Amino acid sequence: MRYYVIAGEHSGDMHGADLIRHIKLIDHHADFWSCGGEAMSKAIGKPCSVDGSKVAYMGIDFLKKWYTLWQLLKFCQKSLKHYQPAVVVLIDYSGFNMRLAAFAKKNGFLVHYYIPPKIWAHGPKRITKIKRNIDQVWSILPFEVGYYQEHGYHTIDYIGNPLVQKVGDHRINPSFMADNRLDYRPIIALLPGSRLDEIQRLLPLMVAQAAYFKSYQFVVAGLSVVPNRLYQALCPPTVQVIYDQTYDLMAVAKVAIIAAGTASLEAALFNLAQIVVYKLHPLGYFLYKSIITVEHISLVNLLMNQPIVPELIQYQLTDKKLHATLTNLLSGNGKAKQQAAYPTIRRLLGPQHAAETVARRILAQTKQPLQNQKNDGKKIR
Structure with missing residues (x-):
């Protein structure tokens, strides 16, 4: 299947890389169009379609990069329609990704959000756009699920925090000093x-x-x-x-x-x-x-x-x-x-294997819409 994956910052790039590796273990024919950094490029086995590390910004610094971000958005929108993925997977980077989600949903694509917008911290009004444009949210913070559900969004699941696995798997260099x-x-x-x-x-x-x-x-x-x-x-x-x-x-x-x-x-x-x-x-x-x-x-x-x-x-x-x-x-x-x-x-973060869990669930939820499209005689994206 084709996967369209967008992550725009260093942490998102790391999480995206873990997710991509697990998708490839399950789907041996996986193909990716991606916006990310070095980690995602390595996981895919080729350079990302867009280097996301060049467009990271913080708060009002958006004003310095608005034209670059606008150009990137237009490029991603055009690429999305051309690539025709089975699923769009957005990772963090909410200012950019929420705009892309609206375009993707308007054009009939399945949209999943991994590490969603922190509406519990700021921007609770964005829940309306999330309801309209996001098919499924995968949360890595246990308290997020209740907040989203209290605001009327129910297709959200806590799948654990990937840092638990990442830290647990790390082998300390004994000669680091x-x-x-x-x-x-x-x-x-x-x-x-x-x-x-x-x-x-x-x-x-x-x-x-x-x-x-x-x-x-x-x-x-x-x-x-x-x-x-x-x-x-x-x-x-x-x-x-x-x-x-x-x-x-x-x-x-x-x-x-x-x-x-x-x-x-x-x-x-x-x-x-x-x-x-x-x-x-x-x-x-x-x-x-x-x-x-x-x-x-x-x-x-x-x-x-x-x-x-x-x-x-x-x-x-x-x-x-x-x-x-x-x-x-x-x-x-x-x-x-x-x-x-x-x-x-x-204890609050729970078990390991977050990236593996979300990879399996994305595939499970993506195959069903594809099967429905096949049965209806429609073109399979």
């Missing part, structure tokens, strides 16, 4: 995200802490998809950048400073104490505050529904407050509370 020439000092891991705009805003504040904590070594979890020159421009010589070894870094670190996102959940699965930070363009933050409907931004705090990990957002994220929060955490205050909550996080 030696391979990267790290010294004896305890490590403070810095995870500034994957988007260029958020790295530019967050990393300078993160690395500035190295001047205060000289008995620790600060190490940035770098990504090879991000230009090396950006890390070099933002990091002092005392801060090391290690590329594409985030899980090994999490396994040996004492504390992490993390950009809000999936990395917070990964840290919890590694039993790593953390501080979650985030900063938007001032106008973007003003708009964000006007629509946000949740009290927390960290996935750990959202799952526990209480402030387990400290959050420093926007104007709270200052050099002074980050220093005080990090000092407090390194002294032991709050660390025990975090690590005591992490087993509950694992």
Whole structure:
């Protein structure tokens, strides 16, 4: 069968790659039209049709890329009609994917959404569009199902969180420290995200802490998809950048400073104490505050529904407050509370095999419409 898969950011690319691998194990004749990054390209066995890493954006930064995104949308719409897939699979990246979903549904395609829009955090009015344009939602956060159902959308299932499998399958490199020439000092891991705009805003504040904590070594979890020159421009010589070894870094670190996102959940699965930070363009933050409907931004705090990990957002994220929060955490205050909550996080996330589960269910739900079309004498997409 033909699959049309869209993921526009680094985390979506990783989840998309896992999904594609499992689809190929079940459907040996699978063919893909894709928008993604290096991981999805590797899983498919050829470059993605569109490089999604070039169009990732954050909040108001959409204005800088609106024309590129508009061109991409038009290209994807044209490609969708030409490719005629059996199913459209959208992964995260809601600002772009919701627009594509409307076009796909209008043109008669089956639309599945894996890692759906976070309407519980902002934009609850989007449920109307989801009802109209999305045939099935696959959730990776256990509390999402109830929220969607309370708002009248019922074709949603929780299939587990793929990070549980990903972290569980990872084999720690026993020579990680030696391979990267790290010294004896305890490590403070810095995870500034994957988007260029958020790295530019967050990393300078993160690395500035190295001047205060000289008995620790600060190490940035770098990504090879991000230009090396950006890390070099933002990091002092005392801060090391290690590329594409985030899980090994999490396994040996004492504390992490993390950009809000999936990395917070990964840290919890590694039993790593953390501080979650985030900063938007001032106008973007003003708009964000006007629509946000949740009290927390960290996935750990959202799952526990209480402030387990400290959050420093926007104007709270200052050099002074980050220093005080990090000092407090390194002294032991709050660390025990975090690590005591992490087993509950694992229990709430449930079993492994999320990517395999969603792959099997997509195929099961796609074959039936195809069979109906065949019986009706219609062209099979």
